[in-house]
Amino acid sequence: MASMRIENYLKSQLKKKNTLIFVLIDSEVSKNTDAVTLAKKVEKMGASAILVGGSSATDQMEMAKTVKTIKKLIKIPIILFPGNITGVVPGADAILFSSLLNSENPYFISQAQALGAPAVLKFGLEPLPTAYLIIGEGTSAWFFGSARGIPFDKPNIAAAYSLAAQFLGMRFVYLEAGSGAKSNVKPEMVKTVRKIFNGFLIVGGGIKDVKTATNLAKAGADALVIGTFLEKGGSLKKLEQITKAIQRTKK
């Protein structure tokens, strides 16, 4: 049985905090030095994990370098968030081992996974079995993943996919509006998925204010992912306000 160190860590974090913050670092957008400074700051501020990757991050060398540099300086786990097999690099703690369940291209449902799995094993990355669901359309993740985006106002479709994920043994669901999305996943959808899905529920895409984050936390998200807000120079003070607010919001 593979180690479940990171999965157990996330569960124990959930017992202390109601909703967690994961900060996404796209190694191609942030320079190595920026990524290091950012990782250190967000750790101090209460983020529970750093995600490295994204659907447009394809430079493995750059990504491996970022992971290696950050790893030496922080204690919170680094979780890879691959958009393709190029997102599998050594040195991280775990990987969102994801199947893009609503893709129209089987490559993103099972073939990339088969191609990437041996490297995940070789690099000793803990695979976190994740159903990746793309909500809405027009984002890079939607485009590159050939997704048939679940409409924002169809929570029951997201819930049906999440239940299917659970029946398939996946312990994580990621409701993804896409990086820099104009509209984020609606609390109603999170609530509907939460009712039916027993695992760890991640929500991301376009989150940049306390109110949105609090409503998603209240609706039952276990972790919110924030990337673009910081990439675009959003203040750490505001991120801290978001973090504090969701950590005290009861589901």
Ligand code: 1GP
């Ligand atoms: C994207 O869900 C993540 O894959 C984070 O989205 O970059 O919009 O914060 P943002």
